[in-house]
Amino acid sequence: MEKKILTSGACHLTISGIAYHTKRACDNCDRPIEDRVWFACAEGCEVDFCCQCHEHLQTLFETGDGQRAVWASRFAAQVAQRALQAPAEERQAFIDILAFDWPLQMFQDLVRALADVADAQVVHLQDGADMDVAADADFWHLVGFLQLLRCANQKPAKERRFGELMLRGPRVPESHFVLGGLDKCDAQAEWERWKRYKDHVRPPEEVVLQAEFQVSGAFALFLVQGPLVPLSFRERCLEADLEDRLVQVKRPVLSCQVPRRPPRSLRLGAAKALSRVDQLKRLEAHFTRERGRGLGVMREFLALAMEAFMSAKSGKNLEEGQALWDYDPNTRTFWFSELPAPLSAQCQSLFRACGVLLAQALLNGTRLQVSFPPLLYSLLLRHIGASAPRLGLTDLASLRPSLAKGLQELLQYEGSDVGEVFPLDWPRGHELCSSNRAEHVEAFVEWFFTEKFRSQLKPFLDGFKDVLHSCDFLQTLVNASQLEQILCGVEEPLDVQQLKVKARVEGFDHDFKEIFWSVLESLDDEQKRRFALFVSACDRRPPEGWQHFELQVQRNGEDDDRLPTAYTCFTLLLMPRYSSGEVFRERLLAAITETEGFGLS
Incomplete structure (x- = not known):
């Protein structure tokens, strides 16, 4: 990684200090880089790290052997290429051996090693709309080899060997094959590639078992690789597809006004508004006698209407x-x-x-x-x-x-x-x-x-x-x-450590920030669920993980008698600077157990 320093450019003042407009985002924590200094890939790919993540990763890998890692990457690519160039009958025999004869631990280690190498390489893949990603044959051979391993993983769930009374099931969970690095790639560019090749796509399992494997444009698509693709990346591609269709139909947004309360009036108003939508058209709702407009209000309307x-x-x-x-x-x-x-x-x-x-x-x-x-x-x-x-x-x-x-x-x-x-x-x-x-x-x-x-x-x-x-x-x-x-979302207990990754806590001193996170960590699973529901109107984890919950916490005066308040449309928690952790915990529990969270004042 090479150190980069912003020598000129705009900046602005925030509660936390000066924020510089670097026009970069950290590829580790996904936050905008707002310091003058950051680190970029020395090989010229579009990978950037903020100072904090760079320091953390330097510490993590300081005892590692860089040359050995490079050798492992090249060796994995050569093994993958050799496996895919073998005759089709040999590939099928290899799958049978992996599925039924290899020790489970060896199979798990092989899957993990191949997935880790592919995951590390995907962030270096130039994936802009004008790039030919199929040109990186080494990467796509790794993907093809992973698809062979997936075939072996699923075979015990589909075939029963002689003497066995029942099917075994997959050897390892499908989550072992997921390439999380895809979340760093350009979803819009991938969607455009898929649109170009979608009529020629075949199941990847079928491609890697055909007589002669080739890295074609129709295979070199992330979207057709099944469980290898994180759901969050697939969701971003879906958003790109829906946005494109909304532009194509050229239909205006359908606006409506509904009362927030009582529930009966809200129900009838929402049902009437939604009954007017009979085609691909985005509804834009706002509440009677309220000035709020935009996506946040629409999200709150959908939550209340449901x-x-x-x-x-x-x-x-x-x-x-x-x-x-x-x-x-x-x-x-x-x-x-x-x-x-x-x-x-x-x-x-x-x-x-x-x-x-x-x-x-x-x-x-x-x-x-x-x-x-x-x-x-x-x-x-x-x-x-x-x-x-x-x-x-x-x-x-x-x-x-x-x-x-x-x-x-x-x-x-x-x-x-x-x-x-x-x-x-x-x-x-x-x-x-x-x-x-x-x-x-x-x-x-x-x-x-x-x-x-x-x-x-x-x-x-x-x-x-x-x-x-x-x-x-x-x-x-x-x-x-x-x-x-x-x-x-995903029904999974709130992970406070993941929540901290992209959370913004502004207006509080360092000591109270530590109190905030320690109190949140001390809650039981049900209380954490209520906290997520209070600040977002949904207690489930986002598909890409709790780190994408994007909690915002802002200081709102100093008063031990006031409860925290939440604006669910922005995942925003407003709270005073309480005098102690005990007071904060008491007020937070009162808020999340006795209120709904929709703009409580």
Whole structure:
């Protein structure tokens, strides 16, 4: 790394001191570099480190052998090239050996070594829109070799060896193959490359097993490499695709005004506003008698609207009667209630508005505080034309565990009176017999998910489809699990150490900053969850990690009697400079357990 010094340029004064406009961002912590001094790659690639990260990495690698690291990188590339140049039958035999004969620890070490080398090289790959990334054959041979290892990793989950009673499952988690360095690459440029080659793309597993492997433009795409690609990078590419489509259709933003309170008025106003969205168009909402505008307010509107929708009922003005959504405390998910037919037009309109709201959350990059079963995201993708896998007992078990267990017992039952022992309440229940058990269960599961709740499900799916039906990126490059994480984040306890990476704590002295983080670290998992919910309206981790939660903390006077306040649309926490850590902890717990967090004053 070479030391760089800003000799001229603009700067401005902040609470923390002078910030220089270097027009650089640190490739380690992702923060803008605002010091006059930073470090850049000596080989000319666009990798920059701030002073703090450079010092940390220097300490981390000061005992390392740089020449050995370079040798390991070159050796890995040569091994990868040799493996991929071998005849197809030898590659297949190699996969079989790795899958069933290699010791697990050796396999894990090989995966880790190859992934680490590829991860280190990807940040040096020039990935601008005008660059030919396929020219770096060494890197793409490493990627191809990782795909061979993925084939070996999955084989025990698909094939059973002689003498084995059941499938083994993958050898290592798919997360071992993820190349986190891709998050440093240009998502816009990658999306443009994908758009250029998308009609020629083939599954990477198929490419590395073909008769003669070649690094083609259609293979040299990050996006088609499956689990090797971090979800956060895929999400940024999706944002680029959606923005491009919004520009192409040349449709103006649809503005609306809704009341913040009471929930009934907010629900009706939000449903009316969302009912006007019947095509790819971004909604822009603001609250009655409030000046706030922009993305932050829109995100708050979506969060409040979703909360209001999930508490709606089937009666007049969606207030009285049966709840529209059924919450299961065991699976902690919402599903459609079994409502009597016919469903009112008002209820159908609200279900459609829910689907539109999910689509608008994608367009606005908003996380929603709602928990649907994973199968609902499969249905959403299938409804817009994606080739989602057929739903089965595993999906039903995520929603109705006892029902799925009963159907599994039905499949294993060998008596001739199966129809009497396992009566199924559905239109074709009388057709069940011992000879058609498997086909009958398969048909029942399909009916349960597509017909039993059709009057509620169809308007919900239609609302999502009306906005995003033309998004072929969503149809081909995002699966149900990824869509759920993009919309709702990842259910994982708050990691305070990761949160600190990109957090900004301004206006406090060093001692109180230490108090702030120590108090936050001392909270239990439930309290940390409430803290995340209080400041962001969502308690789930962003797909790219807690370091991208981007918490902002600002000083707001000195008063031990006041509670912290939060503006969820900006992930902003305002708080006084309390006299002690004990007072701060007491006030923080009061705020996160007794309030909602939406602009509390």
